[in-house]
Amino acid sequence: MAFAFLFTLSPATAQTHSPIHYTITLTNPAEHLVEIAIAIPPGPAQRELQLPVWNATYQIRDFVEYVQWLHARGPSGAPLPIRKLNKSRWQIEGLAQGGTIEYEVLADQPGPFGAQFNPEHAFFNFAEILMYPTDARDAPMTVRFAAVPTGWHMASPLPGGQGDLQAPNYDTLVDSPVELSQFQESTFIENGGHYRIVVHAAPDLSDLPRLTDTLRKIVHAETAWMQDRPFQNYLFLFHFPPDRGDGGMEHAYSTAIELSGASLQSDPGQLASMAAHEFFHLWNVKRIRPQTLAPPDYTRENYTRALWFSEGVTSTVEQYALLQSHLIDEKGFLHNLSEEITALQSRPAHVTQSAEESSLDAWLEKYPQYRQPGRSISYYNKGFILGILLDLAMRQGSNDETSLQELFQYLNQTYARKDRYFDDSEGIRKAAEAVSGTDLTTFFNKYVAGTDEIPYDDFLAWVGLRAVTREKTISDPGFRAARNFALVPVVVYVQPDSNAAHAGLHPGDTLLAVDDAPVSRDYETRIANRTIGEVLHVRIRAASGAERDLTWKLGSRKTLDYEVIEIENPTLQQLLHRRNWFTAREAKVTHAQLDGGTSVPARAQLNTSRPRSPQPAHFAGKGWQP
Numbered sequence: 202m203a204f205a206f207l208f209t210l211s212p213a214t215a216q217t218h219s220p221i222h223y224t225i226t227l228t229n230p231a232e233h234l235v236e237i238a239i240a241i242p243p244g245p246a247q248r249e250l251q252l253p254v255w256n257a258t259y260q261i262r263d264f265v266e267y268v269q270w271l272h273a274r275g276p277s278g279a280p281l282p283i284r285k286l287n288k289s290r291w292q293i294e295g296l297a298q299g300g301t302i303e304y305e306v307l308a309d310q311p312g313p314f315g316a317q318f319n320p321e322h323a324f325f326n327f328a329e330i331l332m333y334p335t336d337a338r339d340a341p342m343t344v345r346f347a348a349v350p351t352g353w354h355m356a357s358p359l360p361g362g363q364g365d366l367q368a369p370n371y372d373t374l375v376d377s378p379v380e381l382s383q384f385q386e387s388t389f390i391e392n393g394g395h396y397r398i399v400v401h402a403a404p405d406l407s408d409l410p411r412l413t414d415t416l417r418k419i420v421h422a423e424t425a426w427m428q429d430r431p432f433q434n435y436l437f438l439f440h441f442p443p444d445r446g447d448g449g450m451e452h453a454y455s456t457a458i459e460l461s462g463a464s465l466q467s468d469p470g471q472l473a474s475m476a477a478h479e480f481f482h483l484w485n486v487k488r489i490r491p492q493t494l495a496p497p498d499y500t501r502e503n504y505t506r507a508l509w510f511s512e513g514v515t516s517t518v519e520q521y522a523l524l525q526s527h528l529i530d531e532k533g534f535l536h537n538l539s540e541e542i543t544a545l546q547s548r549p550a551h552v553t554q555s556a557e558e559s560s561l562d563a564w565l566e567k568y569p570q571y572r573q574p575g576r577s578i579s580y581y582n583k584g585f586i587l588g589i590l591l592d593l594a595m596r597q598g599s600n601d602e603t604s605l606q607e608l609f610q611y612l613n614q615t616y617a618r619k620d621r622y623f624d625d626s627e628g629i630r631k632a633a634e635a636v637s638g639t640d641l642t643t644f645f646n647k648y649v650a651g652t653d654e655i656p657y658d659d660f661l662a663w664v665g666l667r668a669v670t671r672e673k674t675i676s677d678p679g680f681r682a683a684r685n686f687a688l689v690p691v692v693v694y695v696q697p698d699s700n701a702a703h704a705g706l707h708p709g710d711t712l713l714a715v716d717d718a719p720v721s722r723d724y725e726t727r728i729a730n731r732t733i734g735e736v737l738h739v740r741i742r743a744a745s746g747a748e749r750d751l752t753w754k755l756g757s758r759k760t761l762d763y764e765v766i767e768i769e770n771p772t773l774q775q776l777l778h779r780r781n782w783f784t785a786r787e788a789k790v791t792h793a794q795l796d797g798g799t800s801v802p803a804r805a806q807l808n809t810s811r812p813r814s815p816q817p818a819h820f821a822g823k824g825w826q827p
């Protein structure tokens with residue numbers, strides 16, 4: 202495609218695609234100050250510069266909050282006129298001969314979603330610090346770092362090594378996190394793919410050989426499951442800070458994952474599940490992408506109904522990959538499924554907010570009240586369950602000939618490999634119907650777009666399982682808190698007349714520590730596992746800013762727990778279906794390539810109900826080397 206344009210470009214248009222060079226000067230680590238210079242090539246005299254208001258995570262974050270000042274000057278050094286157009290956009294005059302835009306950013310947002318420069322490291326998601334000329338988002342870009350502290354190395358999925366990083370356009374640039382520090386690293390090759398693991402953590406928290414072994418199993422399982430590897434190089438970037446929140450961020454050629462030392466020690470399995478989830482995102486959401494997110498508009502919310510699929514079903518595949526690489530067993534798999542069902546059913550909002558609505562409302566997640574159980578469900582949670590149920594429905598509808606695995610391979614061939622995007626939930630429904638030959642209208646109407654109660658047993662019966670409920674009395678701290686990104690949780694609800702209320706806890710208080718330990722990812726589980734009547738010690742920061750220590754006795758409440766168990770006397774058929782369900786398909790069978798290997802759009806296939814004629818798939822994609 203790029204070559205075709207060469208002959209039709211006018212010189213003026215061509216100039217807008219001259220490379221944009223960024224220089225990031227690591228000015229002052231103690232004060233987290235970074236100076237950025239953008240070299241604008243000759244071109245239009247008047248240009249606009251935009252700093253994204255969001256990137257990758259579906260929340261408006263207004264990165265401009267941290268831009269201290271901005272200057273522009275021409276080739277001779279003379280200042281150029283600047284006019285601010287809105288909070289994140291500037292207009293610069295007099296750039297016909299090119300010029301330089303300079304600004305300073307305070308970068309101290311920790312975690313995989315952040316941008317941070319301090320004496321320990323520099324870690325950047327570039328969308329948070331690099332503005333783009335609005336007429337040159339497609340231009341090639343380079344990034345050079347200056348004043349890098351001695352001894353620091355650089356890790357990035359972009360080519361360029363220790364020199365200038367190179368990206369073909371802005372979208373790729375901001376999908377490529379960078380880490381500069383004294384990190385540890387290792388590499389491995391799996392089925393022709395080159396994997397680099399970079400760990401920035403205290404040495405006692407970093408077990409590189411074990412981590413490498415785990416990651417190798419995950420990439421083996423997922424590339425085999427997809428029969429695809431659409432990259433040559435992939436970077437895993439880890440931070441294990443002793444005392445901070447946890448999260449992972451997906452990218453097309455890398456992932457950045459942060460897990461606190463406390464979580465790493467209390468539940469090491471979390472690391473494998475986060476890696477399996479983020480790695481699968483390189484297909485689902487990064488390449489198999491809803492039309493509503495392509496191309497991203499960095500200036501406002503990008504609404505999509507498909508996050509239940511892009512996020513939730515990524516978690517479904519994560520669990521399958523962990524099972525198939527023996528990082529969890531079948532008991533653990535069913536236990537996780539049971540917990541997810543319990544989590545969905547225990548939120549009153551599961552009958553008022555659909556999976557699609559939850560996807561649209563992702564942009565509200567930064568507001569603590571939105572996260573209340575009566576207000577919202579999680580598209581991760583319901584999407585995970587829908588992924589399992591869709592898989593079972595496809596298996597049942599096709600008598601075990603097709604599954605979620607073939608659906609993803611179909612989506613990969615039909616959309617990702619052709620640089621096309623799917624039509625949100627409708628696109629998924631049509632693809633799943635085309636692959637399985639099953640009418641899924643009711644499934645999507647009731648459980649994806651609607652809020653009907655899910656008849657779990659109707660789906661689980663195919664594999665000889667059912668969901669039973671048990672009433673349990675568990676300890677209750679008397680409050681609920683919600684958190685956003687790596688931030689500490691904020692109390693959103695205190696039960697009237699509870700011990701917590703009497704102890705002086707208020708909505709709006711920030712939780713700093715529970716039982717003298719910093720608040721980690723699993724703090725709610727840790728509290729829930731405590732015995733009724735035990736004393737809870739909590740350190741909070743009140744809305745006024747004052748910090749206080751509070752103690753109170755844990756109360757109790759009744760909950761309904763779901764457990765997925767085997768039915769009485771399962772048939773051999775059901776046991777066989779379950780074995781198939783738990784096993785990745787080795788011999789690939791696809792119904793997506795009925796016309797002699799030529800994929801046709803799901804829409805076209807739907808109109809023709811052909812008999813299914815399984816045939817070996819051809820996965821001679823550009824990246825996959827058997």
Ligand SMILES: [Zn+2]
Binds near residue numbers: 381440
């Ligand atoms: Zn770091």
Ligand SMILES: [Zn+2]
Binds near residue numbers: 479515
């Ligand atoms: Zn995700």
